[in-house]
Amino acid sequence: MRTRLALGTAVTVLALAAAGPIAAAPSPPPPPEPQLSDRAVERAVARLPQFVEDAMRTTGVPGVSVAVVHDDKVLYAKGFGVRRVGQSGAVGPDTVFQIASVSKPVSSTVVAGTLKDPDEWDRRTELPGFALKDPWVTGHVSTADLFSHRSGLPDHAGDLLEDLGYDQRYILDRMRLEPLAPFRASYAYTNFGLTAAAEAVARARGTTWQKLSEDVLFKPAGMTRTSTEFAAFAAEPDRAATHVRNPDGTWSARYVRDPDAQAPAGGVSSTARDMARWVRLQLGDGVLDGKRIVPAAPLRRTHLPHIVSQAENAAGGTSFYGLGWNVSYDDRGRLRLSHTGAFDLGANTNVTMLPLERLGIVVLTNGAPVGVADAIAFDFFDTAEHGRPTTAWLPLFAELYAQADGADRPETDYSRPPADAKPAKAAGAYTGTYESPYYGRLTVTEAPGGGLVLSLGPKPLRFPLAHYDGDTFSYETAGENAVGRTGVVFGDGTVRIEYLDESGMGTFTRR
Structure with missing residues (x-):
């Protein structure tokens, strides 16, 4: 869900609140000496x-896998619970999970691995079929702009298209229709x-992005069970199914989440x-097991x-947001x-690191977000x-x-329709084909047994x-961004869908 994915910023805020006041300036003071002893860790x-x-007992989340890195050593790597509710397969440190938006810092590591100079992050983004609404912004938007969510695109632009089944090519093409906020002056998670x-x-x-990720990061770093493709995850015998919580508090593996359309942003498994090796590389300034994997600068x-x-x-x-990271400084x-x-x-x-302390934790869970992953990481650093x-x-993260x-x-x-609800017109007043330059074709038909059916998306x-x-x-x-029931309002030759209209593009015109 869009708001839930944006909780990364709230997570950073809470971490800093626990650690003490946050330095307001983007340039931190000279770093102090490490404060955490081996005994504290x-x-x-x-x-x-x-x-x-x-x-897990409190929430019912079925499975968790955790790894801790300190001073270039994996101090802890263990799995808990089961991969799928109702089956006996146990979670271990080698169980494959979908890591969702933790994909972003992994992907920024891949990009960094292709560069020789840090200024190359400022190169213009050139991709056939991708443009922004303002031609000047299109001509200047860089890799760094898009990895730090400062391009001006709206919050979670394109996510609803993915829910409807559109592929990456279609979604990226439609970015040219999105309204833009001020370039490099506004943050929106996209x-x-x-x-x-x-x-x-x-x-x-x-x-391809998968091949680049393999060649630049996964293979050199020995991340042998890491991929950006859903098919690779689905083929893993030791994989964690995704689970959602039922109204009675139990959990079910009811949905399959295929994030291929946004693989660099959310498709890594x-x-x-494997993630502990990546954390070691991050804390080692790009070096792992004595070998330079990613250029330091x-x-x-x-x-x-x-x-x-x-x-x-x-x-x-x-x-602050960096390049695929929430970035902050403590007191x-x-x-x-x-x-x-x-x-x-x-x-x-969740992944959280204190580079000065050479300390990091990775928490992977196979349950919809109820606060478990974040709470484990925060409790660890707090302790x-x-x-x-x-x-x-x-309880704080659950709330x-x-x-x-x-x-x-x-x-x-x-x-719950109002008690004084006005009757609808005859079905023929609403049936037909409608078009949106952003969402494509929408049809409204009369079902054989009566009632109306709305059809939308490429399928x-x-x-x-x-x-x-x-x-x-x-x-x-x-889908991922479901909000319950949404309003569908018919007008004079138009139909507007409420939850598709956040950017003002949810109105379809009768063809």
Whole structure:
């Protein structure tokens, strides 16, 4: 869900609130000496198993895999629970999970691995079929602009097209229709902007994004069970199914999330053990097992602030976004890098690092976001810093995700028509074919048994319409960004779908 994916910024804010006041300036003071002793880290590692088990018991999340890296060593790598509810397969450190938006810092590592100079991040993004609404911005938008979400594209531009079944090519082409905020002066989290930049880098080298990722990062770093393609994940026998929570509190593997359209932004699958190797590389300035994998300077640039993501946050300071990373500094001047990943259809992940302390944690879960992945990471760092947790992290994150879920719901409860609802017109007043330059063709037909059916998308998807009031109907949304029932309002030769209209492009005209 769009709001839930944007919680990465909130996660950064909470981390900093726990660590102390945030430095307001993007340029941090000279870094201090490391503050965390080996004993402090060992104490936090010792607490992990019980905390993970308690969090799983409280929420019911079926499976978790965790890895901790400190001083270039993997101190901890363990799985908990099951890969799929109702089956016996246990989660281990080599179980493959979909990591959702934690793909972004992995992808920025791939791009950094193709560069010799950090200034190459500022190269213009050139990709056939991709343009922005303003020709000047199209001519100047760079890889760094798109990886830091400062291109001006709206929040989560293109995600609803993906839900409808459109492929990457179609979605990237439609970015030219999106309204733009001020270029390089506004932050909006955008999966398909980052995807366009990554695909452009691969194309410039005459290869695919998957092949580039393999050649530049996965193979050299020994990440043998990591991929950017859904087919590779689906073929893994030791893979974690995605789960959603049912109304009665149980969990079911009801959905399959294929994120190929946004592979660089959300399509990576990996294991805790593989991700620990990547964290070692990050903390090692691009070196792993004594071998230079990624050039240091281009990698360091991914760790710098590139845009203000929150001018004033809950801790009274400022939050930033780098190149695929949430970037912040604590009151001791220490750089903190983090990212959360969330699929509403069944995954939640977290990576958090303190480079000065050479300390990082990766948490992978196979349940829709209810706060488990973030709580494990935050409890770990809180314990390392203070000897014990200073906050009850799980209920805090559970409430954050619940609030985000509620914020996405429409203000109108379309499941309950008003008592004085006006009758609808005859079906023929609504049936027909409608067009949108952004969403494509929409058809409204009369079902054999009566009632109207709305069809939308390339397949297309079919949504039975329920009458609400007068010329207003509703249908139950589906997919990663589902919001429950949404309004469908018929006008004079038009139909407007409420939840598709965030950027003003949800009106279809009768053909």
